[in-house]
Amino acid sequence: MSAATAALDESRALFIRRWGEMANYWGINRTMAEIHALLFVSTEPVCTDDVMARLQVSRGNASMNLxxxxxxxxxxxxxxxxxRKEYFTALTDVWQLFETIVRQRRRREVEPILETLARCREMAAQDAGPKSARNPSARAYMQRLDDMEKFLKAVGAMVDLLVKVGPRGIGRVSSMIMKLAG
Amino acid sequence: MSAATAALDESRALFIRRWGEMANYWGINRTMAEIHALLFVSTEPVCTDDVMARLQVSRGNASMNLxxxxxxxxxxxxxxxxxRKEYFTALTDVWQLFETIVRQRRRREVEPILETLARCREMAAQDAGPKSARNPSARAYMQRLDDMEKFLKAVGAMVDLLVKVGPRGIGRVSSMIMKLAG
DNA sequence: TGAAAGTTTCAGTATGCTCTGAAACTAATG
DNA sequence: CATTAGTTTCAGAGCATACTGAAACTTTCA
Structure with a gap:
């Protein structure tokens, strides 16, 4: 790296730092996010030793997170x-990135909840069956479960659609929205 | 609570447990999520002592998280x-819930990143200015920053739209996207 | 105003997640 | 086959966050 790239290096470092700070919010650990950021800003493939040197982490840590x-x-x-070494590169198409993350999060977060909602509903139905409209508490509860389920499914469908139309679709959609929203 | 509501209670407990398990993924602590779930499934207002009893947590913990x-x-x-006691109720309109969460997460997660992206771009521009189309690495990097920014803004706009149109509009937006995509 | 009821704060403790570093393992090469 | 380069695993240490419980504080009521 020549002296001429000092600002560039600093820029990359800043991005990596911020990406890492956000990791908590995404439920992943800081190092994993930093490694991802490092690969994302690197135009060349990166090896384990690079990761260790740039992020100051141990070999084990680098290996696990990679x-x-x-x-x-x-x-x-x-x-x-x-x-002989293994190198790594990041997905740099943000759209593909999005799709990957969405798929994972749905599997880990949305699906278990939908499953639970269904089971909860079933169980609650035992106490709120057709005969007992007298149990308004159970009915209200079930209503909330249903609302939640409907909501999750609606947003899920929306996201699916977004993934499907891809960058070209969303570009058009969002510019249209921008205009509408002012 | 009569014996007749055993299944109902169990159903609620299940929901609370699962909601709490998901907390990690959302970057919030388990107890906070459990309290929210407890309020969400309760049709009656709930007080601190209820929370302590149902979730087996200390007064301090309950108070802080409430x-x-x-x-x-x-x-x-x-x-x-x-x-004389204070009671609490949850937002039960899932769309309102959605709006609240989206607003918070954007402030904490998306905006700092957009800010950072802008700064990174600025810094990188010093090494990739108009004269040096010779620095392809810097250009490629900036391209990625731009893609990320564009993506985040597009999705942000999309989410805004969802919030705005609410449960009734979601179907219409979907079909609109379908048309644009098709 | 004093007592009672309720709420908040916070120092210390507990818990669990992450990281290290070294050993075990695997694959390539002469 | 032995040697070397490279990768993975994992027990234990370190660190950060969450929780407790008791004391301080606030509000209400007689």
Whole structure:
């Protein structure tokens, strides 16, 4: 790196730092996010030693988190001809990134809740069956469960649609919305 | 609670448990989520002692988390005539819930990133200015920053729209997107 | 105003997540 | 096959966050 790229390096470092700080909010650990950010801002493939040096983490830590990121599908292993090391690159198409994250989060967060909602409803129905309109508390509760379910499914469908139409679709949709919203 | 509501109670307990388990993923603590769930499934207002008893937590813990939930705008204090205690109820309109959460998360997660993206771009521009189309690495990097920014703004606008149109409009927006995509 | 009821705060403790570093393992090469 | 380069695993240490319980504070009522 020449002196001419000082600002560029600093810029990348800033991005990595901020990305890492956001990790808490996403329920993933800081290092994992930082590694992802490092790969995202790197135009060249990056190896484990690079990660260790740039982020000041141990080999074990780097290895574990790289593996997790690969499992998530957020980064890929690449091999460089004539080099024995493994290198990694990030998905740089933000749209693909979005799709990957959405798929994972749905599996981990939305689906278990939908499942639970269904079970809760079933159980509650025992106490609020057709005969006992007299149990308004149970009915109100079930109504809330249903609302939640409907909501989750509606938003899920929306997101599916977004993923499907991709960057081109959303560009048009959002610019249209921008105009509408002023 | 009569014996007849055993299944109902169990149903509520299940919902609370699952909601709490999801808390990690949302970057909030388990107890806070459980309290919210408890209020969400309760048709009657709930007081601090109820929370302590149902969730087996200390007074301090209950108090702190109730306060946080009020700060977030996810629950409200209510006063019951003739009773000195403070009671709480949850927002039960899931769309309102959605709006509240979206507003908070945007402030905490999206806006800092947009800010950082802008700063990163500025810094990088020093090394990739008009004269040096020779620095392809810097250009590629900036391209990624721009893509990310565009993406975040587009999705943000999309979410705004969802919030605005609410439960009834979601179907219409979907079909609109379908048309644009198709 | 004093007593009673209720709420908040916070220092110390407990819990659980993350990280390290070294050993075990695997794959490539001569 | 032995050697070397590279990767993964994991027990234990370190760190950060959440929780408790008791004391301080506030509000209400007689």
């Amino acid at each position: 593996r997790s990121l690969v499992d998530w599908g957020l980064i890929q292993r690449v091999h460089i001809r004539g080099d | 306060r946080s939930l009020v700060d977030w705008g996810l629950i409200q204090r209510v006063h019951i005539r003739g009773d």
